[in-house]
Amino acid sequence: MEAAGKPVVNLISKPENMLKTVYTACRTCYSADYPIDIYNSVDDKEKMLKLIERVISSGHYSTIEHIQVSFAISNVSRACTHQLVRHRHMSFSQKSQRYVKEKGQFDYVIPPTIARDSVLQEKFIGFMHRISEQYQEFTEAGIPAEDARYVLPNAAASSLVASLNLREMIHLANLRLCTRAQYEIRTMVKMMCAALLEEELWLKPYLVPKCERLGFCDEDKSCGRMPVK
Numbered sequence: 064m065e066a067a068g069k070p071v072v073n074l075i076s077k078p079e080n081m082l083k084t085v086y087t088a089c090r091t092c093y094s095a096d097y098p099i100d101i102y103n104s105v106d107d108k109e110k111m112l113k114l115i116e117r118v119i120s121s122g123h124y125s126t127i128e129h130i131q132v133s134f135a136i137s138n139v140s141r142a143c144t145h146q147l148v149r150h151r152h153m154s155f156s157q158k159s160q161r162y163v164k165e166k167g168q169f170d171y172v173i174p175p176t177i178a179r180d181s182v183l184q185e186k187f188i189g190f191m192h193r194i195s196e197q198y199q200e201f202t203e204a205g206i207p208a209e210d211a212r213y214v215l216p217n218a219a220a221s222s223l224v225a226s227l228n229l230r231e232m233i234h235l236a237n238l239r240l241c242t243r244a245q246y247e248i249r250t251m252v253k254m255m256c257a258a259l260l261e262e263e264l265w266l267k268p269y270l271v272p273k274c275e276r277l278g279f280c281d282e283d284k285s286c287g288r289m290p291v292k
């Protein structure tokens with residue numbers, strides 16, 4: 064096991080007829096018709112997109128909570144997953160450092176700022192090896208994995224299944240595609256968005272950094288892409 068490389072992100076579950084479902088939720092609020100009749104009769108994509116945009120930009124977010132998507136994610140650091148799990152409307156099932164004992168060198172992620180300097184990268188790798196040796200010494204002495212893991216670093220690679228509804232997906236994208244977000248979570252969220260957009264391109268205007276929706280930047284330290292508020 065070695066340096067883990069880029070994140071691996073796959074969309075493993077999403078509902079059929081996502082657009083129609085969101086439209087039906089939006090339209091039901093303003094219609095005397097039964098939702099099932101709205102769902103069965105609508106087929107005009109432009110009409111659906113127009114109403115959805117109107118409803119979302121008015122902040123009626125319950126309409127996008129009906130859609131749940133799931134991703135299988137690997138080759139990300141514990142530093143990255145620790146940030147992801149701060150999102151309270153997401154559900155997670157993550158590879159356990161209690162139940163999965165590392166046999167030999169654990170996988171780890173090297174930040175590009177270190178990887179681009181061969182001397183620093185060598186030092187980083189050497190340090191991972193020393194941590195691994197210490198971890199092995201503990202587990203071989205009978206220390207349970209759940210305690211030996213205390214020496215494992217933020218760089219240790221992890222895997223998880225992460226699920227969230229469309230409202231939270233848009234929120235996640237708005238926050239974590241911002242250049243103020245840390246590079247690894249930004250890369251991972253970009254890949255989550257790309258995987259979803261491959262199937263649901265109509266979401267493109269929503270899966271963007273928050274400044275694109277706001278029309279301005281509300282961060283203290285702006286990257287300069289948009290005018291500061």
Ligand SMILES: Cc1cc2nc3c(=O)[nH]c(=O)nc-3n(C[C@H](O)[C@H](O)[C@H](O)COP(=O)(O)OP(=O)(O)OC[C@H]3O[C@@H](n4cnc5c(N)ncnc54)[C@H](O)[C@@H]3O)c2cc1C
Nearest residue numbers: 146149150151152153231234235238239241242243244245
């Ligand atoms: C660039 C960046 C830097 C960061 N730096 C730090 C840092 O230095 N230290 C740190 O601790 N964290 C940091 N964070 C994490 C940040 O504080 C949030 O915990 C994280 O982004 C999750 O965002 P959220 O709470 O909006 O989203 P979610 O937890 O995904 O919730 C979505 C929305 O639901 C609502 N909500 C959820 N729970 C509650 C609640 N209990 N009460 C009321 N409303 C709720 C809010 O409207 C919230 O925006 C950083 C995040 C970013 C993007």
